[in-house]
Amino acid sequence: MYQELAECGNLSELLKNFATELDQYLRFEHPDAVSSIDSWKSALGGNVPAQGIGSEQLIAEMGQYLIPNGSQIPKPGCTSFITTGASSMGVLASLSGAVVAPQRVGMTAYNYLEELSLEWMAEMFALSPAMKGVYSSGGSIANLVAIGAARQWAFEKLGINVAEEGMTMSCRLYTSSACHRTIHRAAAVLGMGRSAVVSIATDSHGRICPQALRCQLQEDMTKDIVAVAIVANAGTTNTGAIDPLNAIADIAAEFDIWMHVDGAYGLPGILDPRIRDLYQGIERVDSVIIDPHKWLGAPVGIGATYVRDRNILYRAFSQGAADYLEGACTDHNIQNSMDSMGIPYHDFGVELSAPSRGAVVWALIREIxxxxxxxxxxxxxxxxxxxxxxxxxxxxxxxxxxxxxxxxxxxxxxxxxxxxxxxxxxxxxxxxxxxxxxxxxxxxxxxxxxxxxxxxxxxxxxxxxxxxxxxxxxxxxxxxxxx
Known part of the structure; x- marks a missing residue:
């Protein structure tokens, strides 16, 4: 009888040595990885191994050659990226989810925390009570999901289901030159094209000029194009600038255009009472994103998109019926955690398979x-x-x-x-x-x-x-x- 060679248990013993090596790394006394690049490439590389080395030897190899040659990013003196080294509780919560809840489905404690943690963040960051969220891998996908919702809404106003029928008209997204480049990529992926992103003039502080935005919209209203969304920033990547959200919300209402806010980095800044007034208008937006793997200290791979009505996400991103899922779960007479899929997050974005991210955010907030x-x-x-x-x-x-x-x-x-x-x-x-x-x-x-x-x-x-x-x-x- 075949015996599985991969270790599928014994975590407490394996983690003991592994954790020691990780703690050693977090002392930040090691040289940079480039200094010994030939050594660790030689040890870790080579041809595909025909025979494995087993878990104990693998742990030793990782401790000697892999972990000591990691990134500089977790170092406290590294201030280059807005992503940073995760805090310990985020790491442990992520590990626990990988072991016991590898999918965000079912009536589990992990899936319960998926929604609860989204609600906690919405409350903390003063979003509209109507806002509902969905997790993704980070700001790239979170922005894409939000702009996909905006595109769906803009075309539905014209009687077109763009998710079914595809693009039928040219589109525009309005943002500042300081916007994150994921906005341009989202426009490309969603079929609008990078040229659909219109850069609006900014003031000396790097913030969108409302009057310049209004003038551009007035000009474009005479053209045969679909104004999909205004994309404002709550903390630009370059300088941390916060666009005048209330003034932009007024313009969005005036022209009946979706207003999206990229708060991947800066949304938590609303907790600083000295600058809270700069966020006035955040409760009026149609969508907003945040990356818990930035200021909240989560492991990289966690972003969240909020919209006023998740039904628009369903209409934009639902994968439709699948034979391999039909009948697998039911919401009636639930007697087992697998009798229900729970909230259909997989139809609110582009990911079907996804880890339990909510437990990580819950743990970070619960801890401090x-x-x-x-x-x-x-x-x-x-x-x-x-x-x-x-x-x-x-x-x-x-x-x-x-x-x-x-x-x-x-x-x-x-x-x-x-x-x-x-x-x-x-x-x-x-x-x-x-x-x-x-x-x-x-x-x-x-x-x-x-x-x-x-x-x-x-x-x-x-x-x-x-x-x-x-x-x-x-x-x-x-x-x-x-x-």
Whole structure:
């Protein structure tokens, strides 16, 4: 009789050694993966193995060659990506779901938390009580789902079921030049084309100009096109700018256009009472997204889309009847968790198979509460303000964009430097090489700036101070070498 070779139990023993290696990694004392790339490529690579090595030897191999050569992203000094290292409870909740609830179906505790966690986030972030959500893998899919709903709604007003009949007219999406590029990709995937995305002028703070938006809409109303949605930002990736949501909502109502808000990064910022007023109008939008794998500290792979009526999602994304599902479940006389599919999340987006993401978000909120999340948001926003304050105080630093959320854009300046963009690029390359503080760079009005984004639960005020000090030290060293 055949015996399965893969280990399917014994988790407590296997995890004991595995967890030790992970904790060792989280001390962040290891060299960068590139420093030993030949060694770990040789150990992990090669041809397809005909015979396996077994679970114990595999755990040892992963501990020696795989885990120590992971990413810099979880480091508290890494402020380049808005995704960050997950907190421990998010990791454990994700692991538990992978083991005991590998699909978001059935009358299980995990599926119950799918809806409850969505409701908790909607309440925390002051969304309309009518808002209902669906999880996906992150902002890319979350934005696509929202814009797919907007497209369905816009064409239904014309008597066209675009999900059934396909595109029959040219479309437009209206957003700022600072919008995330997933908006353009969503337009491409949904058949509207990237050229359907119209960039609206922004003010000096990187926010959509309502008057420019109104003028563009008035012009397009005379053309044979379908205005699908206005896409506003609650925290741009570049600078953390928050568009004037109330003014945009007024325009959306005036022209009867769907209003979507990309809050993947910045929606939790509403918990900071100092800037809460900037979110006025969020309760009026038709759809909004958030990525719990950003500021909430979830493992990467969790985004959420909210709409006022999930029926529009069903009409846009339902996969239709399938013989392999018909009769498999019933909502009558439920005597087993498999007697019901539960809420049909698989018909509210593009994923059929999907992990239990709600339990992860539930665990993150349950562990530290709304108050704990609020303190994190305020602490990170304080770090961006601290960087700005320190930059203002130093003659060789210039704040190019004042912080709104937890992003601060600044650069090193000196009268002797002819090409400041190249000079700051060299500073950034050296920071990355040093691997203590790893911000990103971006361009603001043609100026290359150092751009830290503080979202990691492990990041402290001292890391913000260290970053500024290292930028100054590196800039001075480059000046010294050039003289």
């Amino acid at each position: 509460g709304k108050t704990g999340i609020q303190k994190r948001i305020c602490r990170h926003n304080d770090m961006a303000r601290l960087v700005a304050d320190l930059a203002h105080q130093h003659p060789n630093l210039e704040v190019v964009q004042e912080p709104t959320l937890s992003i601060c854009c600044f650069r090193f300046v000196d009268q002797s430097v002819e090409n400041l963009n190249e000079f700051n690029r060299q500073i950034h390359r050296q920071l990355t090489k040093n691997a203590r503080n790893i911000p990103s760079t971006t361009l603001i009005n043609g100026q290359l700036v150092i751009r830290p984004c503080f979202v990691g639960a492990r990041t402290t005020e001292q890391h913000a101070r260290d970053l500024v000090n290292e930028v100054i030290e590196t800039g001075n060293l480059l000046l010294s070498n050039a003289s």
